[in-house]
Amino acid sequence: MELRLLKYFWTVATAGTVSKAAEQLYITQPTLSRQIKELERELDTQLFMRDGKKLILTEDGQFLKIKAEEILQLTSKTVQVFEDRKNAELSGHLTIGALEGWTSSSIAKTLQTLTNKYPAITFTILSGNADDIKWKIDNGLVDVGFLLEPTSTEKYNVEKIGFPERWMMLTQSDSELAELDEVRPEVFKKQRILISERPEVRQYMADWADCQVSDLNIIGGFNLGFHLFEIARAGIGEAVVTEGALIRNYPDLKAIPLSPEVKTYSVLAWKKNIPLTPVTRAFIKQYLQEND
Incomplete structure (x- = not known):
């Protein structure tokens, strides 16, 4: 006998109707009715009698309800013991x-x-x-x-x-570049660029700009953005960063998206x-x- 069927039976016996029990179990009434009939066939006995819209337990049904409560409570306690052990041990x-x-x-x-x-x-x-x-x-x-x-x-x-980050060019808010809504490859290649030291990033941006890395006017590199923002504020060059790196607020800098759009995960x-x-x-x- 499956625990699932016992739980279905006990819920119907407690709710008094298949419709209420089906709501509590988040299954359809026809499905629940079939499961109860399956249980009756397995036990070779009638568990419910109908009294108008309500279901009344037979004598065998009353006996099974008592046993089902004992089994379901024991199962719940056993699961909780293992959950408590796991919680206590997870350190x-x-x-x-x-x-x-x-x-x-x-x-x-x-x-x-x-x-x-x-x-x-x-x-x-x-x-x-x-x-x-x-x-x-x-x-x-x-x-x-x-x-x-x-x-x-x-x-x-x-x-x-599951969420991508756009790549941006960071420039002084009063620069000529800041008047643009997007930075296209032909503009990108003319800038003095501050970009990650990682070769994969440099090659990725060169591929996007349809040129060689050596064709880019890279004047500086970095591994983290802390110093980068101060260098960009000083107007030394235009920084290439992800949108997610712009969690700090620098009102004197403007981030302009690259176009065609560049997104990475x-x-x-x-x-x-x-x-x-x-x-x-x-x-x-x-x-x-x-x-x-």
């Missing part, structure tokens, strides 16, 4: 490698959920660019990392995160072929549930 430290960008808020949300549910969990967040984070994953210094495309991920298990990555700790598995599962 440990999680180290996350993170980029500057929109993933910051989603990481915070997931950590809030996990630490509320499992107070024994502690964590460290290490900032860096994609190359820094991949090096830390490779050397076991972080458990999971957030990387922004374009980047090579052959060595990792990866899950693409972030990915959640962890090392292949190594066992994950329970805390790491819990973080990955929770993050993907919240950001599906």
Whole structure:
């Protein structure tokens, strides 16, 4: 006898009608009626008699209702015991490698959920660019990392995160470039550019602009954006950044989208072929549930 059928029977017996029970169980009335008849066939007995619109338990039905309550309560308590054990045992430290960008808020949300549910969990967040984070994953210094495309991920298990980030050109708000609503390749190639040191990013932008990396007027590079914004404010060059990196407010700078539009995704990555700790598995599962 399946627990599912016992639960269906008990709900009908408690509600008094198939229609009310079906509402509580979120299934259709015909489906529920078939399940009750299946249970009666399995037990070779009648469990209900009809009295107008209500269903009345037979003697066998009353006996089964008592037993069903005992079985369902025992099942519920057993599940709760395992859940409590899991909650008590889920502890440990999680180290996350993170980029500057929109993933910051989603990481915070997931950590809030996990630490509320499992107070024994502690964590460290290490900032860096994609190359820094991949090096830390490779050397076991972080458990999971957030990387922004374009980047090579052959060595990792990866899950693409469902919101893309646009690439922008950041310029002084009173510059000639700031009068534009978009930056096209022919304009892009004329600018003094500040861009990530990562070769994948430089090649990606050169491909978009339909030129060689050497054709771009790159005057400076960076790995994180903290110093970049001050350099852009000084008017040394125009910075190429993602929209997610613009979480700080700089009123004297203007971000102009590239056109044709350039969008890339972030990915959640962890090392292949190594066992994950329970805390790491819990973080990955929770993050993907919240950001599906």
